[in-house]
Amino acid sequence: MVVNHQKDIISIKDLSKKDIDYILKVAEKMEPIARSKKRSTVLGGKMLGMLFYEPSTRTRISFETAMKRLGGSTIGFLEAGVSSATKGENLHDTAKIISEYADAIVIRHNMEGAARYVADSVDVPVINAGDGAGQHPTQTLLDLYTMKRIVGKTKDLHVSLVGDLKYGRTVHSLAYALAMFGVDMSFISPRELRMPKDVLHDLSKLGVSVEETENINSVLDKSDVLYVTRIQKERFPDPEEYSKIKDAYMIDLKLLKGTDLIVMHPLPRVNEIAYEVDNTPYGRYFEQAFYGVPVRMAILDLLIKNSEEI
Amino acid sequence: MKTPKELKVKPIRNGTVIDHITANKALNVIKILELPSEKSAVTIAMNVHSSKMGSKDIVKIEGRELKSGEVDKIALIAPNATINIVREYEIVDKSEVHLPDxxxxxxxxxxxxxxxxxxxxxxxxxxxxxxxxxxxxxxxxxxxxxxxxxxxxxxxx
CATH class of the missing domain: 2.30.30.20 (Aspartate carbamoyltransferase regulatory subunit, C-terminal domain)
Structure with missing residues (x-):
């Protein structure tokens, strides 16, 4: 980062509050370009290497859009099946080769720690676009940016995280980042899908107050943001149990009536938010998805420029 | 020097004595230290009485002086271990293990x-x-x- 000359963005834990504030500030400047109201060629002639070993729609397209909006272009592969991984080439060698062609690398991989490993193996900046159940820091940054843009702040908030808090990687990094900003949180999940102990351990070290409950109704009045995640059917051996839980965490207008909060979701949504919420002041998840572009533009601009200074 | 009757195992002439190992962890300790090697004889005492710890294990390595950095990793399973360097039956250096960062x-x-x-x-x-x-x-x-x-x-x- 320009602030402390970081080469890569691998985990939200690598960033300080100051770094995050700086990225969000640059993202604001990028917004008119992302909305096509201004043109930029700041990354003209630069190339972004995309190593997508796992399929991705929003993250991949948003990185491509971000790079192209800044005048750059992209190379790489969008699924492992078309890469030389099928011939047995290891991640190290593939990343090394792409790093010789590109000015920065974006990687999504099914193994946790893959992005950190690639970052240590190559000289160009590396951005983690999701490593297994591990980190997805650019999602966290766009989540924070959404709160900043819509609620108007990233401090003195109450954020409630709802759904699968055990396996959902976005909620782990988001909870950590919010704790860095001193945000109070409620965790609402079925007993089987509670926030993992190591995440709770980190949060307690950051000194924030966290409430865990199974009852969504009890948090609605105090929440500024309801961050909803998908509960996957596969997590429940008993289909009846799944359907009970699914209904208990269904977000619809009846539930939201009279509250003063916004609903966010990392998407894809299946059925945890009713369609009737979409076009109301509550439902902000499509706007949230758009904010991925200016935030990633800010990250690309900062990292690629940084690498030139070094 | 201690009198022979207090000693559970034979004293060594030159080498390293790792004392105050958490009881029953001596075999894990020698595994971490990649012992025994061809050059050094190793003696192990397990579950011996300790006034400080109740019971403890001891590992004696004849003919090899272990450096503290080399031994620190045993703090992973034996955090109270002490390292004694022995020359001509006398302890010439005593240190505790410190878990590295x-x-x-x-x-x-x-x-x-x-x-x-x-x-x-x-x-x-x-x-x-x-x-x-x-x-x-x-x-x-x-x-x-x-x-x-x-x-x-x-x-x-």
């Missing part, structure tokens, strides 16, 4: 989905985030490793 290449990450558990040419690295009881964090996948996870790796039987 980073543990490299000794442990495997317990997360099967960690990049270090693949064929990639990568070393394992853990940062020590708590010393007592020990908690480590994998540098790569960021998962937590507890004392139980560590002991499971050095399980011998």
């Amino acid at each position: 980073e543990i490299k290449n000794i442990l495997e990450c317990p997360n099967p989905n960690c990049i270090t558990n693949t064929d990639e040419p990568v070393e394992t690295r853990f940062s020590v985030i708590e010393k007592e009881p020990v908690i480590l964090r994998c540098y790569h996948c960021e998962r937590i490793m507890t004392k139980e996870d560590i002991e499971a790796q050095f399980k011998l039987f």
Whole structure:
């Protein structure tokens, strides 16, 4: 980062509050370009290497859009099946080769720690676009940016995280980042899908107050943001149990009536938010998805420029 | 020098005595230290009485002086161990083990989905985030490793 000359963005834990504030500030400047109201060629002639070993729609397209909006272009592969991984080439060698062609690398991989490993193996900046159940820091940054843009702040908030808090990687990094900003949180999940102990351990070290409950109704009045995640059917051996839980965490207008909060979701949504919420002041998840572009533009601009200074 | 009747095992002339090892962990300790080697004779005492610890294990390594950096990694399973360097039957240096801030290449990450558990040419690295009881964090996948996870790796039987 320009602030402390970081080469890569691998985990939200690598960033300080100051770094995050700086990225969000640059993202604001990028917004008119992302909305096509201004043109930029700041990354003209630069190339972004995309190593997508796992399929991705929003993250991949948003990185491509971000790079192209800044005048750059992209190379790489969008699924492992078309890469030389099928011939047995290891991640190290593939990343090394792409790093010789590109000015920065974006990687999504099914193994946790893959992005950190690639970052240590190559000289160009590396951005983690999701490593297994591990980190997805650019999602966290766009989540924070959404709160900043819509609620108007990233401090003195109450954020409630709802759904699968055990396996959902976005909620782990988001909870950590919010704790860095001193945000109070409620965790609402079925007993089987509670926030993992190591995440709770980190949060307690950051000194924030966290409430865990199974009852969504009890948090609605105090929440500024309801961050909803998908509960996957596969997590429940008993289909009846799944359907009970699914209904208990269904977000619809009846539930939201009279509250003063916004609903966010990392998407894809299946059925945890009713369609009737979409076009109301509550439902902000499509706007949230758009904010991925200016935030990633800010990250690309900062990292690629940084690498030139070094 | 102690009188022979107090000694459970024969004194060594030159080498290293690792004392105050947590009871029943001596075999794990020699595994971590990659002993025995061809050049050094090793004597082990297990579950012997200790006024300080109730019971403890002792490992004596004849003919080899272990440096403290070399031995620190045993603090993972024997945090109270002391290292005595012996020359001509006399203790010439005594030190305690200190858990280093980073543990490299000794442990495997317990997360099967960690990049270090693949064929990639990568070393394992853990940062020590708590010393007592020990908690480590994998540098790569960021998962937590507890004392139980560590002991499971050095399980011998």
